Amino acid sequence: MDACFQAFDKDGDGYLNVEEFRYLTRALFRNDRGKIYHLEERKLVETFNVFDTNGDGKIDKDEFTFCWNHWIKIIVRPISAFLIVDVQNDFISGTLNISNCSAQQNGLDVIEPINKLLDTVKFDAVFYSLDWHPSDHVSFIENIAEREIDPSSPVTAENAQTYDTVVFCGSPPQKQRLWPRHCVQDTWGSELHKDLKVLQNAIKVYKGTNPDVDSYSVFWDNKKMTDTTLCAQLRLRNATDIYICGLAYDVCVGATAVDALAIGYRTILLDDCSRGVDLTDIEKTKNTVITNSGVIVNSSQVKAMVEGRDRRPELGYKLAMELKASICEKNEEN
Numbered sequence: 238m239d240a241c242f243q244a245f246d247k248d249g250d251g252y253l254n255v256e257e258f259r260y261l262t263r264a265l266f267r268n269d270r271g272k273i274y275h276l277e278e279r280k281l282v283e284t285f286n287v288f289d290t291n292g293d294g295k296i297d298k299d300e301f302t303f304c305w306n307h308w309i310k311i312i313v314r315p316i317s318a319f320l321i322v323d324v325q326n327d328f329i330s331g332t333l334n335i336s337n338c339s340a341q342q343n344g345l346d347v348i349e350p351i352n353k354l355l356d357t358v359k360f361d362a363v364f365y366s367l368d369w370h371p372s373d374h375v376s377f378i379e380n381i382a383e384r385e386i387d388p389s390s391p392v393t394a395e396n397a398q399t400y401d402t403v404v405f406c407g408s409p410p411q412k413q414r415l416w417p418r419h420c421v422q423d424t425w426g427s428e429l430h431k432d433l434k435v436l437q438n439a440i441k442v443y444k445g446t447n448p449d450v451d452s453y454s455v456f457w458d459n460k461k462m463t464d465t466t467l468c469a470q471l472r473l474r475n476a477t478d479i480y481i482c483g484l485a486y487d488v489c490v491g492a493t494a495v496d497a498l499a500i501g502y503r504t505i506l507l508d509d510c511s512r513g514v515d516l517t518d519i520e521k522t523k524n525t526v527i528t529n530s531g532v533i534v535n536s537s538q539v540k541a542m543v544e545g546r547d548r549r550p551e552l553g554y555k556l557a558m559e560l561k562a563s564i565c566e567k568n569e570e571n
């Protein structure tokens with residue numbers, strides 16, 4: 238750490254000013270071939286200010302110690318979790334085969350690049366989520382008559398078609414998109430596809446098990462009533478980075494990425510390992526991830542990122558903003 242501080246304290250005054258900090262970020266944010274990633278000026282200054290805790294315009298040795306332990310170390314040696322979302326039979330060739338949806342994408346396409354990653358990249362933890370519904374699940378159009386429709390619903394029970402969104406009675410009333418019956422617990426449709434590699438020490442996370450609430454995100458059900466075991470498992474492993482992919486891009490993959498970012502994880506969405514339902518919604522998903530300082534990459538870029546040889550400024554900025562929020566919280570407590 239001392240050597241690093243001295244190397245960037247070009248004028249040797251015992252502090253890092255913004256200019257010196259800029260050099261540090263140029264050394265930090267590079268890919269494995271030495272290409273320097275640009276960090277926007279506004280974000281550079283914002284990041285600098287997070288570590289200049291006393292606000293005197295320079296980072297002293299104590300402030301740098303914090304920066305080193307909580308930021309640089311994580312950027313250089315991230316702890317990575319790989320989360321493979323819902324690569325199940327029903328979404329690939331079963332009742333909710335996504336190739337029948339408007340984007341006409343093939344769910345089978347994700348298996349080869351995912352398997353290759355599992356073979357070649359050493360993630361610190363691997364998770365498989367499974368959509369895991371009881372047969373009376375609220376999202377099945379076949380069950381529409383089982384629950385009362387709220388007067389505010391744009392579609393009545395009689396007129397409802399697959400993929401429509403209705404509103405069920407409740408407090409508050411509950412919006413629900415209607416899907417064909419899919420991923421019923423312990424059926425062929427809910428099994429992971431036979432060609433998907435399943436690592437022995439991986440963790441399976443089941444979602445959508447409550448008959449009355451749907452669950453797109455692997456973290457939470459759609460009403461945020463109950464969380465899955467994912468949060469606890471990630472915390473247990475001190476994960477810093479989450480790589481998310483699978484089916485469907487604009488539904489469960491997207492919702493999971495949004496939650497991962499909201500919880501504060503450095504989040505990476507794998508474009509070529511994901512397939513979706515609707516092209517416009519896939520674009521929206523991508524925009525949301527990027528706007529919230531997530532990153533979208535292809536699987537070929539993952540190994541270098543996991544090994545800390547390809548270090549993205551977006552993820553560094555995201556971490557800095559999380560540190561800022563936690564510092565603010567601490568100050569409010571005191």
Ligand SMILES: [Zn+2]
Pocket residue numbers: 368370376419420445
């Ligand atoms: Zn489902």
